[in-house]
Amino acid sequence: MVNLRLRPNKIVSLALMMAFAALMFGCNQSHPQSTFEALGPVAQSQLNLFWVIFAAGMLVFVLVEALLIYAVIKYRRRSDDEMPHQTHGNNTLEVTWTVIPTGLLVLVIIPTIFTIFDNTNSPLPPEEGGLVVDAVGHQWWFEFRYPHPQNAEEEIVFANELHVPVGEVINIRLSSVDVIHSFWVPKIGGKVDMVPGNDNTMWLQADTPGYYYAQCAEFCGVSHALMRFRVIAEPREDFDAWLLEQASPAFESQDPLIAAGKDVFQQAGCAGCHATDPDSKGRVGPNLTHLASRTTLAGGVFENRDEFDRVNSSIVQKNLREWLEDPDKAKPGNIMSRQAAVYTDPTKKLSEPDISALVAYLSNLK
Numbered sequence: 001m002v003n004l005r006l007r008p009n010k011i012v013s014l015a016l017m018m019a020f021a022a023l024m025f026g027c028n029q030s031h032p033q034s035t036f037e038a039l040g041p042v043a044q045s046q047l048n049l050f051w052v053i054f055a056a057g058m059l060v061f062v063l064v065e066a067l068l069i070y071a072v073i074k075y076r077r078r079s080d081d082e083m084p085h086q087t088h089g090n091n092t093l094e095v096t097w098t099v100i101p102t103g104l105l106v107l108v109i110i111p112t113i114f115t116i117f118d119n120t121n122s123p124l125p126p127e128e129g130g131l132v133v134d135a136v137g138h139q140w141w142f143e144f145r146y147p148h149p150q151n152a153e154e155e156i157v158f159a160n161e162l163h164v165p166v167g168e169v170i171n172i173r174l175s176s177v178d179v180i181h182s183f184w185v186p187k188i189g190g191k192v193d194m195v196p197g198n199d200n201t202m203w204l205q206a207d208t209p210g211y212y213y214a215q216c217a218e219f220c221g222v223s224h225a226l227m228r229f230r231v232i233a234e235p236r237e238d239f240d241a242w243l244l245e246q247a248s249p250a251f252e253s254q255d256p257l258i259a260a261g262k263d264v265f266q267q268a269g270c271a272g273c274h275a276t277d278p279d280s281k282g283r284v285g286p287n288l289t290h291l292a293s294r295t296t297l298a299g300g301v302f303e304n305r306d307e308f309d310r311v312n313s314s315i316v317q318k319n320l321r322e323w324l325e326d327p328d329k330a331k332p333g334n335i336m337s338r339q340a341a342v343y344t345d346p347t348k349k350l351s352e353p354d355i356s357a358l359v360a361y362l363s364n365l366k
């Protein structure tokens with residue numbers, strides 16, 4: 001038989017090794033989705049609530065463990081022929097262990113209720129002039145719609161990247177076209193469900209300019225873990241400039257390869273699912289009007305930026321080629337490879353020159 005008993009010094013070195021490993025992970029600089037770095041009022045209130053609940057939990061843990069250890073030692077069996085004193089029913093004890101947890105629950109429930117209402121009720125709702133964005137969940141990408149900067153009747157549609165002016169309240173209307181998704185920007189807040197047929201609202205505010213990772217937080221199918229997006233918080237002027245750019249029509253070019261790519265895009269059925277004008281919403285696939293200006297491709301799966309954090313055209317081209325050659329490899333089960341004829345019907349498969357032309361066309365949609 002294997003001897004599983006460890007000698008005390010082995011236990012100590014094992015414990016030290018585990019503590020060391022835990023510390024090393026804690027020292028990792030890269031924590032793009034850590035909720036412990038709250039950079040906006042919603043995330044901050046959620047973090048505060050976390051600490052209250054954590055403190056209450058710690059109190060229970062320490063108290064119960066201490067009582068347990070005390071009882072184990074104090075009331076232990078001291079010899080083989082001794083039966084320790086047996087207790088059945090003790091009113092004082094029972095009242096005590098009902099009253100203390102009730103008090104602790106009240107301690108947790110009050111700040112929880114306040115936080116829920118604070119997170120739901122926007123301090124600057126749309127009726128009072130607050131900015132409003134529609135976020136629509138699709139398997140497995142996010143569609144965003146803003147009011148047109150010059151014409152409030154119209155909307156501008158884009159995907160997978162949400163720009164917000166720093167320090168301002170953003171009201172978000174959440175919906176879904178298929179299953180339940182959840183909108184979550186760990187450092188800024190959220191984690192509110194996007195429920196088909198039952199729109200939710202929430203608000204956010206980013207206090208620090210920056211580039212934030214975001215993620216669907218409700219299991220929504222095979223590529224759920226690859227359903228990501230980015231939030232870019234920038235000064236008001238930059239945000240306005242970006243919004244105007246998004247509102248402008250797609251780039252047109254006389255370059256023969258780009259023109260050929262545009263033809264393939266029409267003929268291969270891409271245009272049936274993808275719009276290339278800024279105000280076209282509700283298509284099966286993401287709006288591609290300014291695709292090549294985005295920092296990621298395919299719902300955050302491909303990174304389009306170089307080491308200087310700038311969108312790099314040659315990386316965009318490489319990513320587009322990889323995506324178009326085999327979308328299923330990059331994102332298993334995605335709707336494009338399941339439904340587009342060029343992937344489901346072998347006789348319609350994109351040829352190498354088709355892909356090159358498409359890459360030239362799409363990588364110029366800036």
Ligand SMILES: [Cu+2]
Nearest residue numbers: 181216220227
């Ligand atoms: Cu999802």
